[in-house]
Amino acid sequence: MNDSQLLAKVRAGDPAAERALYDAHVDRVYGLAYRMTGDETLAQDFTQDAFIRAFNKLHTFRGDSALSTWMHTVTTSVVLNGLRKVKKFRTSEIDLERARAVAGDKRRAEPDLRDRLRQAIDGLPDGYRTVFVMHDIEGYTHDEIAGALGVATGTSKAQLSRARAKLRVELADFAEEVVA
Amino acid sequence: MNDQHDNDQLGETEMDRFDAGVAKAARETYHTPPETPRDEMWAVVQAARAAARDGGDVDVVPIRRFRPQPWWAAVAAALVIGVVLGRGTLGGGPDGAVMIADGTTDTPATVDGARPARTPTGAANVVPRSYRVAAARHLNRTEDFLTMFRVDARLDQLDVDLGTWAKRLLTDTRLLLDSPAGRDPELRMLFGDLELVLAQIVQLRAGDPTEVEIIDEGLESSQLLFRLKAAQATAPAMVGL
Numbered sequence: 001m002n003d004s005q006l007l008a009k010v011r012a013g014d015p016a017a018e019r020a021l022y023d024a025h026v027d028r029v030y031g032l033a034y035r036m037t038g039d040e041t042l043a044q045d046f047t048q049d050a051f052i053r054a055f056n057k058l059h060t061f062r063g064d065s066a067l068s069t070w071m072h073t074v075t076t077s078v079v080l081n082g083l084r085k086v087k088k089f090r091t092s093e094i095d096l097e098r099a100r101a102v103a104g105d106k107r108r109a110e111p112d113l114r115d116r117l118r119q120a121i122d123g124l125p126d127g128y129r130t131v132f133v134m135h136d137i138e139g140y141t142h143d144e145i146a147g148a149l150g151v152a153t154g155t156s157k158a159q160l161s162r163a164r165a166k167l168r169v170e171l172a173d174f175a176e177e178v179v180a
Numbered sequence: 181m182n183d184q185h186d187n188d189q190l191g192e193t194e195m196d197r198f199d200a201g202v203a204k205a206a207r208e209t210y211h212t213p214p215e216t217p218r219d220e221m222w223a224v225v226q227a228a229r230a231a232a233r234d235g236g237d238v239d240v241v242p243i244r245r246f247r248p249q250p251w252w253a254a255v256a257a258a259l260v261i262g263v264v265l266g267r268g269t270l271g272g273g274p275d276g277a278v279m280i281a282d283g284t285t286d287t288p289a290t291v292d293g294a295r296p297a298r299t300p301t302g303a304a305n306v307v308p309r310s311y312r313v314a315a316a317r318h319l320n321r322t323e324d325f326l327t328m329f330r331v332d333a334r335l336d337q338l339d340v341d342l343g344t345w346a347k348r349l350l351t352d353t354r355l356l357l358d359s360p361a362g363r364d365p366e367l368r369m370l371f372g373d374l375e376l377v378l379a380q381i382v383q384l385r386a387g388d389p390t391e392v393e394i395i396d397e398g399l400e401s402s403q404l405l406f407r408l409k410a411a412q413a414t415a416p417a418m419v420g421l
Contacts, residue, residue: 030221034213041405118209137207168202
């Protein structure tokens with residue numbers, strides 16, 4: 001079934017077509033939501049909301065781009081907008097994880113790469129972190145990121161470059177381990 | 181000149197390798213997603229779609245900032261209106277319950293999106309629309325409250341007025357449990373679970389992290405926020421709220 005056939009069926013309210021559209025995109029949306037929040041409940045909330053809104057907005061799709069591109073743009077925007085509203089929540093999660101790490105593993109004197117990497121990514125400015133997670137972890141292209149964030153492609157590239165530079169500094173002690 | 185160029189090239193290659201190594205490590209360890217709960221999420225999406233088809237757009241916002249404005253006045257007003265309208269329409273009638281052309285009544289969809297079998301008019305578990313409106317408003321407010329409770333609990337910044345708000349919500353929950361809204365088995369079970377959690381929050385002693393943790397874990401294990409959202413998404417009465 002091609003995009004226009006699928007779109008016609010979804011617009012006609014065909015539940016099977018809606019499910020097919022959902023299945024085609026849900027892993028990627030949920031993956032991004034989880035990577036950004038680190039919280040299953042929040043990731044589910046954002047993903048559900050993203051699809052509800054995407055289906056509700058489907059009548060605005062004009063066919064200027066591929067349906068999958070449009071779907072990714074809408075759903076990712078919903079996830080990222082939702083994240084801005086609960087930035088406070090993310091901070092609490094980080095504190096909670098740190099507290100748990102301190103309380104639960106006193107034997108380890110030095111943090112390992114995994115801990116330092118998490119701290120370094122969490123410590124990136126929001127814009128850098130978003131682009132790094134989307135591009136280097138989840139495999140979004142700069143065009144997709146630019147579409148979802150409503151910024152120029154060059155901005156996405158610049159933010160990724162700065163994010164990587166910061167991580168290089170933060171993780172310099174682990175250079176051998178990183179490139180091994 | 182050539183040496184400098186070679187050094188730059190070498191540096192760039194090392195940086196690329198480093199960046200690639202960081203990305204690989206991040207993919208493997210940074211908030212690695214569990215298996216996508218496809219069906220669970222689809223049930224909520226489908227329920228919201230069904231509600232939208234039945235009665236218009238349903239706007240499900242996952243996290244709403246709890247606003248400590250005098251919302252209890254709105255809840256109380258909704259309940260009073262619900263009681264007044266409900267009493268006026270009890271015993272069946274076109275305004276008392278959602279009537280369907282074939283002479284049956286429409287009951288809310290369940291959490292998994294499947295609609296229970298239609299029941300004959302006058303069946304014991306028919307909930308008049310006015311009570312469903314009151315219930316939907318109450319669920320909406322309670323979801324806001326519990327969401328902010330979880331966020332604030334994790335930040336260790338619980339509001340001093342928490343107990344007061346919880347007490348008001350608890351009173352309204354009990355009112356609804358004893359009202360015709362409590363006839364709906366799904367709603368009744370949800371109100372029952374809400375009553376338990378709200379009572380725990382009312383009795384919460386200031387500065388007791390263990391109690392807060394127990395409540396938080398209870399919210400998680402009972403999937404109360406998820407069920408609250410699903411119940412709202414399936415209630416046509418929520419349209420426009």
